[in-house]
Amino acid sequence: MTDPGPTDEPMSAALAGDLATRGTAQSTALGIVMIPNECAMRAPFRADLVGDPADGGLAGGVITTLLDQTCGMAVGWAMRGANPWIASGDGDDPWAAFRAEPRRFGTMATLDLRIDFVRPARPGCDVTARAVCYQIADNVAFVRGEAFEDDPADPIAAAQAAFMLAEPASA
Amino acid sequence: MSLVTTTDKLAAFLAGWPYAGFLGMTAKLDGESVAATLPFSQHLIGNPLIPALHGGVVGAFLELTALAQLAASAPDGHAPRTVDITIDYLRPARAFATHARAEVIKRGRRVINVQVTAWQEAPAAPVATLRGHFVVRANGR
Numbered sequence: 001m002t003d004p005g006p007t008d009e010p011m012s013a014a015l016a017g018d019l020a021t022r023g024t025a026q027s028t029a030l031g032i033v034m035i036p037n038e039c040a041m042r043a044p045f046r047a048d049l050v051g052d053p054a055d056g057g058l059a060g061g062v063i064t065t066l067l068d069q070t071c072g073m074a075v076g077w078a079m080r081g082a083n084p085w086i087a088s089g090d091g092d093d094p095w096a097a098f099r100a101e102p103r104r105f106g107t108m109a110t111l112d113l114r115i116d117f118v119r120p121a122r123p124g125c126d127v128t129a130r131a132v133c134y135q136i137a138d139n140v141a142f143v144r145g146e147a148f149e150d151d152p153a154d155p156i157a158a159a160q161a162a163f164m165l166a167e168p169a170s171a
Numbered sequence: 172m173s174l175v176t177t178t179d180k181l182a183a184f185l186a187g188w189p190y191a192g193f194l195g196m197t198a199k200l201d202g203e204s205v206a207a208t209l210p211f212s213q214h215l216i217g218n219p220l221i222p223a224l225h226g227g228v229v230g231a232f233l234e235l236t237a238l239a240q241l242a243a244s245a246p247d248g249h250a251p252r253t254v255d256i257t258i259d260y261l262r263p264a265r266a267f268a269t270h271a272r273a274e275v276i277k278r279g280r281r282v283i284n285v286q287v288t289a290w291q292e293a294p295a296a297p298v299a300t301l302r303g304h305f306v307v308r309a310n311g312r
Contacts, residue, residue, distance in 0.1 A: 024216060024218070024225055025214055025225075026214060026216060026227065027225070028214075029193075029215075048192070049190050049193055050190060052250060059188065059190035060234060062231070065225055065227025065230075068226045110260045111259070111260060113230060113260075114255065116255045117253045117256075120252070
């Protein structure tokens, strides 16, 4: 089988995860940095990214983008069978099948994203987001995420997202 | 500074929120309704393969449109606080300008329910919608 050209190359499982992990033009513009060995990334505080001037913290929109991308990365991790929040438990390993035979998905599209803004981000503070894909069923990936400054137990925002995983064009 | 007109309040909102400037969002009034536009820019890309705007950017633009509408119609011109948002992604937002309009579904004493629709080519072909709750802050904030 010949290598498909770049325009109709379906996004491989690895690339789907890598898009979120390597960074996008938008996440680069925001200065978002990956946190090694975790499905997490951080948006450093910047004055030009402040939302309500009365609060002085990073805008809700920055946190929305941070959570969206982290949730996308979690889907990429799940498709490669890497999911520390779930797979580290003993007994049933829900990702064993994905590890044994990593599935090739086509494009990954966000269906919906819900975010609860528990409180504003604190002025001058970086914001970190982490996410976990807790199930993939019928080509829909279900993801939870959360954003915080230092302590996950003191959240800024919580996210719930669903992603549609299209079959590769060559399937 | 006393903000008398909705035009003043909308301008003050856009100038006062640095992040709105980072995105490059603009807005004007059409009657009492805020007509928001997000011009395309390379730094808004989330998926270079399509290419498409970052899903987070689309969500942020929808949220800012709701806040701009509420700030423009608030007696003191202050935006309320976002409590929760749900974004439905309907089509890829491609490398074009995106437009949005907010509709206040219910304005309670403390909580306001807003629906926002974003489109590119035509309002009948929305790229995303947002439903959100916004809370008017105590002491006018």
